[in-house]
Amino acid sequence: IQWEKQVRTSAQIHRSGGISVLVTGATGFVGSHVSLALRKRGDGVVGLDNFNNYYDPSLKRARRSLLSSRGIFVVEGDLNDAKLLAKLFDVVAFTHVMHLAAQAGVRYALENPQSYVHSNIAGLVNLLETCKSANPQPAIVWASSSSVYGLNEKVPFSESDRTDQPASLYAATKKAGEEITHTYNHIYGLAITGLRFFTVYGPWGRPDMAYFSFTRNILQGKPITIYRGKNRVDLARDFTYIDDIVKGCLGSLDSSGKSTGSGGKKRGSAPYRIFNLGNTSPVTVPILVDILEKHLKVKAKRNFVEMPGNGDVPFTHANISSARKEFGYKPTTDLETGLRKFVRWYLSYYGYNTKAKLVH
Numbered sequence: 365i366q367w368e369k370q371v372r373t374s375a376q377i378h379r380s381g382g383i384s385v386l387v388t389g390a391t392g393f394v395g396s397h398v399s400l401a402l403r404k405r406g407d408g409v410v411g412l413d414n415f416n417n418y419y420d421p422s423l424k425r426a427r428r429s430l431l432s433s434r435g436i437f438v439v440e441g442d443l444n445d446a447k448l449l450a451k452l453f454d455v456v457a458f459t460h461v462m463h464l465a466a467q468a469g470v471r472y473a474l475e476n477p478q479s480y481v482h483s484n485i486a487g488l489v490n491l492l493e494t495c496k497s498a499n500p501q502p503a504i505v506w507a508s509s510s511s512v513y514g515l516n517e518k519v520p521f522s523e524s525d526r527t528d529q530p531a532s533l534y535a536a537t538k539k540a541g542e543e544i545t546h547t548y549n550h551i552y553g554l555a556i557t558g559l560r561f562f563t564v565y566g567p568w569g570r571p572d573m574a575y576f577s578f579t580r581n582i583l584q585g586k587p588i589t590i591y592r593g594k595n596r597v598d599l600a601r602d603f604t605y606i607d608d609i610v611k612g613c614l615g616s617l618d619s620s621g622k623s624t625g626s627g628g629k630k631r632g633s634a635p636y637r638i639f640n641l642g643n644t645s646p647v648t649v650p651i652l653v654d655i656l657e658k659h660l661k662v663k664a665k666r667n668f669v670e671m672p673g674n675g676d677v678p679f680t681h682a683n684i685s686s687a688r689k690e691f692g693y694k695p696t697t698d699l700e701t702g703l704r705k706f707v708r709w710y711l712s713y714y715g716y717n718t719k720a721k722l723v724h
């Protein structure tokens with residue numbers, strides 16, 4: 365009863381024309397930012413997260429405290445728990461699902477391939493099964509990934525480019541997710557939007573990502589490993605600042621249209637869409653390190669290694685004209701500015717003073 369009450373209160377909408385959103389992966393990096401932004405504009409938000417230990421769960425708990433201080437309740441549970449999902453949809457008639465829970469990271473797939481199948485395939489299907497039976501059926505926006513472009517060499521990447529050369533199991537599960545969601549759109553009339561995020565970074569980020577672990581190592585005086593492609597070509601990424609991604613998520617939610625089925629039956633034709641959300645200006649990894657050194661005022665010990673071919677792709681670069689046309693997506697934060705904000709957050713979160721000295 366207490367649980368139901370918390371879920372109901374959290375789902376309450378505080379603006380006219382607002383939406384009620386189930387955010388999966390709510391205590392993850394992107395999920396926590398999106399939840400806060402939805403709440404800030406007066407939408408109803410309920411989170412779901414299994415608090416797994418892929419990376420330091422204390423960071424997830426800290427994000428949960430932040431969410432909770434803004435009145436957002438996060439249910440602790442797994443996407444694969446059908447009973448729990450059904451109960452959530454019994455308690456709240458969610459208009460939208462923002463599906464951000466996943467097993468992320470490309471290299472971890474070498475260690476634990478099953479976790480990708482569990483969350484990105486089985487968990488996704490379980491969520492879609494719940495949504496197809498819900499009344500009303502929610503519109504779904506979910507995170508795919510730029511990794512679906514794999515070893516595609518034509519840049520910038522457009523949504524219609526080939527996605528048949530995944531370089532990692534992670535990429536393969538995201539590509540599979542696109543096919544699976546398309547099928548649910550077709551058979552059950554669910555409105556689906558897939559967002560291909562390009563290397564998202566910023567405050568409260570993911571400790572397994574390069575910019576984050578580089579920062580940690582630089583501050584601790586430890587060497588950092590920088591991968592290079594064949595012939596010593598630098599890897600490049602279309603680094604995209606979290607606030608820009610959040611705007612893209614909200615824009616796509618607002619333009620996502622309505623599901624047209626009900627109770628598992630298709631009634632009309634609901635939209636199925638895929639968009640790139642990137643920054644359109646790739647930066648090489650050594651330049652990323654230059655910027656970190658500048659903001660941290662500490663020199664990095666660089667260790668260059670040839671890319672071992674275990675999941676990384678040489679470069680990413682988004683064409684974002686579809687998202688711009690459809691919902692006015694326009695990233696505004698360059699890497700220099702975004703990393704300054706990340707570093708400021710990092711220093712304060714981990715107890716450094718402004719001169720990057722630990723204070724205890």
Ligand code: NAD
Binds near residue numbers: 388391414415467483
């Ligand atoms: P994250 O790992 O910080 O967040 C994912 C959250 O989902 C975590 O809190 C985790 O505990 C939760 N989760 C995982 N499996 C779950 C399950 N089975 N049931 C319930 N909760 C589960 O990752 P993120 O960077 O915030 O990524 C969000 C989404 O965006 C993911 O789908 C990711 O694949 C995608 N994406 C991220 C990036 C990026 O650069 N951060 C790039 C492309 C795509």
